[in-house]
Amino acid sequence: MKMMKFSWLTMLALGLLTFSSCEKEDDHDHDHGHNEITINILEPGPDEVLADASDAHIHIEIEATDSNHDIDIVLHPDGNVDDKILDVHLHEHDQKVVFEQDLDLSSYPAGTKFHLEVEACSDHDCEEKVFADVEFSIQ
Known part of the structure; x- marks a missing residue:
């Protein structure tokens, strides 16, 4: 009977420890404060005219004060959002x-x-989402 009480108490203690450690992790995830996101589209520049259409370089940097989450990048010709030249989804932290x-x-x-x-x-x-865009053209 003492062995049964000991096992039951041990199980209860382990359960409480597991529960409290999850609580601490959850609290930690939400204590970061507000996460600021800055999107820098470095290439092409706004209203830039690309001289060589066969070599268009896309360069984007997304910076967060804490960490990034979901990022969507779309490139399409003016007037045709269905012609997605780029349709990239990133999940980065x-x-x-x-x-x-x-x-x-x-x-x-x-x-x-x-x-x-x-x-x-x-x-x-x-x-909360942050959005940035540029328009550019080709010669």
């Missing part, structure tokens, strides 16, 4: 996320305008 890619846009006619759009979530539930 780094403080700084760098995205670079070279694209061949030479299949589009000279003078075509493009929209590069970046949306980043400042929290894991994506209740």
